[in-house]
Structure formats: structure tokens, C-alpha cells
Amino acid sequence: MTTLAEGTAVRRPAEYVARAAGESRPMGYLIGAVCVAISALMLAPLVLSLLASIKPPAEAHEVPPNYLPRGITFDNYLKVFDFQAGFATYLGNSLLVAALTIVLCLLLAVPAGYGLARFRIPFKEGWFILLLAPLMIPYQALLTPLYLTFSQEVFGMRLANTHLALAVVHTILQLPFSIYLMRNSFESIPRELEEAAKVDGSNSFQMLRSIFLPLVIPGIVTVALFAFITSWNEFLSALIFMSKESNFTVPIMLVSVRAGRLGAVDWGALQAGVVLSILPCVLIYVLLQKYYVAGFLNGAVK
């Protein structure tokens, strides 16, 4: 932090912006204003959700809506917390499935990306395109056959209605993108490092563990973050694959808690659920932000 005691003049925010952009002070103000406007635009839905979530039920249903609450209540949050199996159950299920999805995605995407980026494989590009091909198939079409397969007993066990089954489905959805990201991450590492490791006598596994993995951490974090968000938000397969209230995830609860007769929506409960459900996403995003940006840029410039 800059202080006068350190002998540094206090600068206005516009000067910092201007200096950072290499522009004059008026231009700094302009850039600052644009940044504030964009931030306001992005924050508006979140703020409106928060405000709607603390309105009394009668006020939350008003048509047209009144944006600023006249009274404040936490009844909507209580409704969400007490809904059927309780919010903690849905939250726990979502976190467990998301964690399993992250683990499965990384277990498959890291070796696949490493192989595609660093090994000579016949028809490598063809294999890569084949791995990306599932992106072109609407996943809804896969759900029923997958569900029927998971419902069959294998070694006395049935995967249907388990968190693992749902995590496998979410991994299937997320894997093409994860492999794409990991391949770019591995490709962005200079070949000289690999050659130096070879000269030192490292085999492929040692190189992956000691040289590559520390350098592709941003890519790994990005894959994990996307896997988390995909799993966290996914609704349809969670509904199909889970058959008990105690196994349901947050998105299913959100759809049920808002339901009124004939499609009527309980706006207050819905917004309270939205606010609660975005908190983990925001928290994880903020914590991992620097890796996320770096990981996304991997392979963008060669």
C-alpha cells in the first residue's frame, strides 16, 4: 500500500489506470468509467438476486417488480434451508459429485493431453479430433442409454443412483474440453526442457512428474475449475441418474423449491437458492483466478 510516510505522492485511481495503459489522465478517466460500467453491468444480476432474496414473499411476487425491498426478511432463505431433505444435504451431494468429477477429469485429461502433446502417435490429429467429437453430440441423447447401462448389475453392484455414476456422466461431458486444454498446456512448454531432462536420463513418467506437471499447474487448475462449474450447474443427468431425495443435487432442489401451481414461480425462494448456490463458485473462482487466466492463455500464443 502506498503511504505518505514512505514519501510517495498519493495518486488518483485515474492516474494509475492511465499510467498502466500508457495514456493521459483524461483517457484514464474514460477507461476507468468504462471499467466501472462493465462491472456494474456484470454485477447487476447478482445484486438484484440478492435484493429479491431478502424481500418478504408478497413483495417478491409483485408485478411489476419493485427492485429495492421495502422490508427485509430471511424467510426465503429459511424455506431453501428447510426444503425437503435440507439444503445441507443437497450442498453436500453437489460438492461430492463435483469433487469426484474433478478427480476423474484430471486422471484422464492429464495423461491424454501429455500423450497428444509430447509423443509421436500415428494419426495423432485424427485421434485428437475423435476425442473432441463428443462435443458435437447433444448429451441429452446419451443419458437414457447411459442410465440403462448403469442400472444393470455388474459384480453385484449397480451404479445408478450413486454419486459416482453422476460424476462419471459429468466427466464424460467435460472430458473433451479438458483434454483440449491439457494438450495446449503441455504443448506450450519449450521443447528444450524436455531435451535437457532426456539428457539427464529421465524417462517419460519422470519427465511428466518432475518437469511438466509443475509447469502445467495453471492448466490443471483451469480444467478443475471448469469441471467443478459444469458439475455444479448440471441438472438433467442429476435428475435422471438420482432417484432419492437424499441423493439430489443443488440444481434439482432449485427447480423444485421455486415451483408453484401451473408454472407459477416463487421468486423469493428461487433467488435465495441462486444466491446460496453461486457462493461456492465465486469463492473457488476468486481463489484460483490467477491460475485460471494463465491456464486459459496456454497455447494461445506460440
Place this chain on the structure above:
Amino acid sequence: MNVPKRWRAIAIAAISTVALIPGTSFAATLSIWARASSSNAAQHMIDLWNASHDDKIELTTIPDNQMVTKLATSVQSGDVPDLISFDLIFMPDFMRAGLLTDLTDVLGADPNQAKVAQAFKDLATYEGRLYGTGFTPDVSILLYNKDLFRKAGLDPEQPPKTIGQLEDFARKIRASDPNAYGYYFSGSCGGCNIFTQAPMMWASGATLLPSSADGPAMEGTGVKEVLTMLHNMWKDGIIPESAEADTGANFQATFETGTIGMQGSGGFAIAALKANHPEIDFGIAPLPGVNEGDASSFVGGDVIAVPKGSKNADLALQFIQWQLTDDAQLNGLAKNLILPSRSDLADNEFFKAEPRYVTTAQAVGIGKTPYAFHFNDMVNADQSPWLTMLQTAVFDGDVDGAIAGAQETLRSIAAQ
């Protein structure tokens, strides 16, 4: 895992002893799926059962519009609940698809089943066999704002008895207050309008949905008259502009603003208005037809059935029979201000303090429900012929063209 021999022996002895005691049995846990919007009502019944039975029931709430997908996939995989409660309108499709267990032998002989509202009995019958019964019913009614009636010089105890009167009253309400509108309906919601506008059509004799390719579709007195009335009110600003885009999300909320004179709604609105808007003085009445005395209603709500493959079908059937008893109907439903599915219990001790409930419960007896396959395609879907007809007639003004278009599409769907 290594378990000491002594403990193993004790465990085996304990299990054997319990199993050998005469009359010892292990209580079962039944699973029931109910659609989200009816889950509160279902929960009251389940709580009452659980309080008095060793075998317990666990409720799982399924989002309303996912029930068809969920049940179909679960029956295919064999992973079904023991009981299922869903919108009665899907009964014909589910019965024809073979998703439900035939309950005729037990339920047909149950004296309480004979007292269930006729609409539930009709909808739960397929090729002479019975597959379910009423569980948590609801019924459509005309909701009106008594304060706005007074302001317009109308008698708040005399709701409209014909659609002609309804339009006349709506115009007077609009003229009496620039902020008030005479009538409201959710213009982009097929389900809302089959529930609230259709009874005004069939009250006058119309047949709306064909059950076969050559069956009558949108025919008879009432269809054109109701659509024309709605169009005239829309054209003259008696209905608020927001009605056109309302997908049902504001079906309840708009009347709660206190600026709507009349609206087709359901019995569920009584409890919601009393709880959230005690300041609104409202009345309810049967939905009127073209001529006086033509009133009718849509009997909606949920049926209860046993899906094929239920692992506790006998126990599930016990619950179904139990929920039709006086005790369950009165203490599980009426006590919680939910309509009983038995017409003979419409006038009960719990509704005495609120005559509006009695009127609503009696409407269950006079109302009906269309028996149609592919109801979702015909009515609920975004591009359904029912909704397209309504929108084309009311908002575009082409009433005859809208009816003709709907007749053709409805018959082609019924032929599938």
C-alpha cells in the same frame, strides 16, 4: 476384515433369535415420487401415515415438467419408486404405455373408491381397468376482487353467471379505475388456460380435445364465444399487456397486485391469498359458460398410482386404500385446507369457517377433465395447437382461422 469368532457367534445368535420370534417382522420403507408443486399436500398425507404405521414412506420431489421423463426412464431401467403421484392429465398416456400396475381387483371393491370424484375415476380407467385414484386434487374457479367490484358499482356477492356478464363486469371495472384491469390470463401458458379458460368452453357444451383421430376437436358452443370474448377484452385494453408474454410465472402474482378484477384460478389461491395478502377482499365462483347455469370447472391435481416394478406393491396399495379413508381425507387434507378427493367430504368441519373452500370442494364434483392421449403435445407444449389457437385468436384476432388450425393439428396428434 477380521471379526473375533466370539463376536461373530453373538451376532449370528442375535439375528437368528429375532428372526425366529413369532410375529417379528421388519418394517419396510416405501418410496413415493410426487411432483414439486403438489409435494406439500403429499407430505401432509405421508406425515399422517408415518405417525400411525410401522412401515414408513419417504417422499422424493420431482420437478413438475420432468415427471414424464423421469418415470419413463425409471420404468425402463427397473429402478422405480413404490408409489407415484403426478398430474392426473398424464394418466391416459401412462396407462396406455404400460407404466402402471392394474389396481382394479382391490381398488374396484373398495367402498371409498366409489365416493372419489368422477373425474379421477374416469381419468384412471383404461380399457375397463383401474390404474390409480385421486390423491391431492385441485379445481379451477373464478377468482374476483370484491373491492374492485364495489368500486365499479357491482354487487360483490353476485359474480358473473355467464361469459357475457363476465365481459360486461370486466369493462365496468376497467372504466372505474385507470389502474385496474377487468380480467387477466397467462397468454403464453397452455396448462394455465386449459385449467381456466377451457371450462368456460365446455360448460356450454364444447368438446375440446380429441381422444382419437376422428374424434371431435374444438367443436360445439363455447369455443368461438370464449375466444371472441377474450379477444374483445384484449383489443379494448381490459386485459393488461403483460398477459401476452406470461408463461405462467406470474399466474398467481398478477391478481395479488390488487389491480385485477377477475381471473380464472385454482382452489390453491385461497390459502395463498389469505396468507400473503390478507388486505385483498376476494370471492370465488364457478367458471361461467355462455348461458346461465352452464358453470363448470377443470378437476386437476394429482392421482396416485403404483408403477410397474414396484418392490412393495402390496404395501403401496395399502397406502392408497388408507388415503381414501375418512381419517386420511379429513385429517391429512381438509385439516390442512386441501381439497379432499372424495366428493362426499366436500362439506366438512374444517371448511366450515371458510365457505369459499366448500364452494371449491363442491366444484370437484361438477367439474371434469379431458381424457386425451398426448396431452402434453396438444396443450402444454410451447407450440401446442391449444396455445397457438388461443394466441392467434386473442392477440391476432383471427378467431375462425385459429379454431380451424387447431382442429387440424389436434386430430393429427390424436392419430399418432
